[in-house]
Amino acid sequence: MTELPSGAAPPIVEAIGISKRYGPTIALADARLTVLPGESHALVGRNGAGKSTLVGILTGLRASDTGEVRFSGEPAPLISDREGWRQRVACVYQHSTIIPDLTVAENLFINRQPTERGFISWSTLRRKARELLDRWNVAVPEDMRAGDLRVEARQLVEIARALSYGARFIILDEPTAQLDGEEIKRLFVRIRELQAAGVTFLFISHHLQEVYEICQTVTVLRDARHIVTAPVADLPKDRLIEAMTGENVHLGVADAAGRVRDENAPVALTVEKLAGDDFADVSFTIRRGEVVGLSGSTSSGRVGVAEAIAGLGRFSAGAVRIGDKPLPSGDVPAALALGVGCVPKSRHKEGLVLSMPIADNTMMTVSHKLGPFGFIPPAKRSTLAHEAIRSLGVVTQGPDQLVSGLSGGNQQKVVMGRALANAPSVLVLMDPTAGVDVKSKEALLGVVERMRQEGKAILVVSSEVEDLRTCDRVLVMRHGSIVAEHKAGWTDNALVASIEGIEAQ
């Protein structure tokens, strides 16, 4: 089946008939993937479609039940032959595989440091690291502490390390998830350069726009199966989404433009001349039933403002009032008591206790008022958890499933459930759809719309155009202060230009 017309280069990687089961769950069923040398190939699919499993099989971290993987026409090495796999393929994960306390140079040659008479030669190590970084044009000092690298530089160091093993096929797992616009642009420039130098990329992303920007071919997985492989030029965005979801949909999110709103609804949140570490003199109000976006690049201070309102961060001057009650600085229990619900920026860092069940996670904010003397009656726990699972559409085995076993989108729904458990009057949502699939994104933004109709005041802190579309107005921050306000009905280009600070003035 790998017969090729003579003269054509064999695919750099070819996976045929790959199936993988985990107990009763089918993770991949007869999936296939063919990546030609020199192209950038996108692998897309909703959470749970089987992307991670396929990446695991392609990198030799797990064996498939059936099917075979071939690299440049050769059968894949044995699973035990880590060295062999490393020479053919590498994956740059979202989570860093760099050891932060070692230098860049040592990270590049970890466990294969050049030696002289059995001792590590640090000078040779530094020289070789410099050569490697220069060869691939990575502008990072080799003696820098790796933990101090920016995300983007860290990814390039990981790519350089993979290339130094001889691999010319690199898998990028959501490389842009933690980058802002400018950084993404720089990363894409480097990817194109590396591509020109003969490196092949498999690119995994939830941002379909990026797929069109950087890739030539796209493969879609859905429900563990291969759906389509086609040049991106032949697959417009709606057809791509259709292939991913299996339905003919466009993102079904309520657009705030044309929404009728009560202009005289009482003010639920007042932020007055608020100042803190990375923001100053920020003022705005949100009325009941109003959704306000707070946007800007990652370093604009938007997260600082949001965390101050949620009690997660401190403010040094100014005031936040919920209704007419002032909010103390940096006091989460007080914020909860005043009726502020919060989806924190990172679900893994502040959002969830992965080792605990869904029920405990959703109830964490309200555990003091479920039963007498702080006891949590099991019946009530079960009712509330089922209620949260149902109303948010969490795909799970039940309230006692550990959160660590959920997919990203479902985990984010649990974080949302935790924010809503308190029946808040003000909701602060930070990057509420970060790293979740199209369907979950739709569900989460649907919750925002439902909460708006219930009359909550909602602050959506994000730089995602799709998150912001549901907002009545979007405030844009730059260097710690609000610089622009866009009423619903803005065009994508105008808003993105404003966020990136490149609007024509």
Add this chain to the structure above:
Amino acid sequence: MSTTPSTASPASPAIRNRSAVAMAGRIRDLALLPALIVLIVVGALVSPAFLTQANITTILTSCAALAMVVLAESLIIITGKFDLSLESTAGFAPAIGALIVLPVASNGFGLELPTIVGLLVVLAIGAIIGFINGFLIVRLQLNAFIVTLAMLIILRGMLVGATKGRTLFDLPDAFYALMIVTFLGIPLAVWLAALAFLIAGIVLKYHRLGRALYAIGGNPEAARAAGIRVERVIWGVYILGGVLAAVGGLFITGYVGAISANQGNGMIFTVFAAAVIGGISLDGGKGTMFGALTGVLLLGVVQNLLTLAQVPSFWIQAIYGTIILGALMVARLTSGAPQT
């Protein structure tokens, strides 16, 4: 990032089986029961005296003190911290309580305060030690392992200093009461330990404070974001741990009938062994009181068996350690989950 096999596709409703999930959790708690049962069967075969009521009471009595300290340590470990100083607390607290009660003739300070004051001081000393540990770890943000290691050495030294290395005899009867007074033939200390485990188990499962311990041990940032006062809870757990260890110390005093200058010495290793065999994760956030209790009972049964089997006393330590390792492996096999 994305694909988690267990929730891979909505097309597999067959796995919507909640009891299976609940079972998986329970199996980890029960991991030690097979080992415990094997030991009991072996014990019954080795010695006809093993399964007698008297011997069972002996086992329970001998592990009451260990149980209290394991309870204290388990609560602290679940919260994601450490306390090595508990063994010194178990020696130091009762000794100070005794010293302020005893006359100079019995090596006391000569204050001759009422016995009840002495007993209250025992508890207070435990609380104060926990408070200081908590202050150093929570407020000054020092490393828990090293702080409590230093505290262990300090308290050990202070105990030797205060008693001048001598053993305290002739204590008021109240110091032994927990071991002497029995109910249904079993000393109060055992009932108290059982009650403490029961309360701790209920609170951990059904009270918001208990759930807060797991949340803090699992992810302190997320706990803080959910409105849990993380520092305050950790501090409180250290104080509670100190008090429980002091009570454990009183059990030892009652069991031995005196307070020696090295009361509690070396106990902390057994405490950690019991907790970890019982499924309390050293990473924090995992484990149950039932598991910890089976850990304590297992070690108690082993000690008893070694004595009944008349193993030469010089070899007891080596065999005891080997059995702890063996129990760890059995628990690992039966639960199927890696121990951390």
